Amino acid sequence: MPLYEHVFLARQDISAQQVEGLLQSYRTLLEENGGTVAKTEYWGLKSLAYRIKKNRKAHYALMNIDATPAAVAELERQMRLSTDVIRLLTVRVDEHEAGPSAMMRRSDRDERDGRGDRGDRGDRDGRRGGRRDRDRDRDYAPREAPIEVTGTDDVPGGTEDSE
Numbered sequence: 001m002p003l004y005e006h007v008f009l010a011r012q013d014i015s016a017q018q019v020e021g022l023l024q025s026y027r028t029l030l031e032e033n034g035g036t037v038a039k040t041e042y043w044g045l046k047s048l049a050y051r052i053k054k055n056r057k058a059h060y061a062l063m064n065i066d067a068t069p070a071a072v073a074e075l076e077r078q079m080r081l082s083t084d085v086i087r088l089l090t091v092r093v094d095e096h097e098a099g100p101s102a103m104m105r106r107s108d109r110d111e112r113d114g115r116g117d118r119g120d121r122g123d124r125d126g127r128r129g130g131r132r133d134r135d136r137d138r139d140y141a142p143r144e145a146p147i148e149v150t151g152t153d154d155v156p157g158g159t160e161d162s163e
Contacts, residue, residue, distance in 0.1 A: 001035065003096055004065040004072055008079060008088040009058035012045065019059045022084060026063065026075055033074055035067020038096055043103045052086050060103070064096045 043060035079085045
């Protein structure tokens with residue numbers, strides 16, 4: 001049977017336990033249609049790049065599937081009918097990835113570095129130099145006074161008021 005990686009996004013206002021329940025119900029749906037689920041991963045609640053159906057965040061979940069195309073089509077049909085699933089993507093792969101997916105490895109790496117979800121911000125603790133310190137270092141020369149035009153007789157093409 002062909003191998004698939006299936007990722008879906010669930011609404012932000014459902015709980016993580018409800019997403020796990022969705023994963024379990026879709027697993028049983030695939031098993032009833034003759035397929036198997038090798039691995040499931042819950043990636044967590046993450047921000048979306050743009051709003052989808054009034055949601056700014058979504059629960060991400062991954063399923064590694066070994067099933068017939070008909071079983072995968074039925075899974076996608078059931079997900080499209082569900083109001084909890086806002087997006088889904090199924091990709092056929094040659095083999096499943098051994099170990100955790102790239103999303104899970106990235107979070108493990110961040111925890112080891114001590115960064116967590118913040119990212120690397122360096123020494124941004126509020127003790128940076130103010131604008132005055134930077135401005136003082138620059139070489140500010142006084143500007144020249146603007147040239148003032150008083151009459152039209154010096155300007156080429158000007159007219160005189162003599163009659």
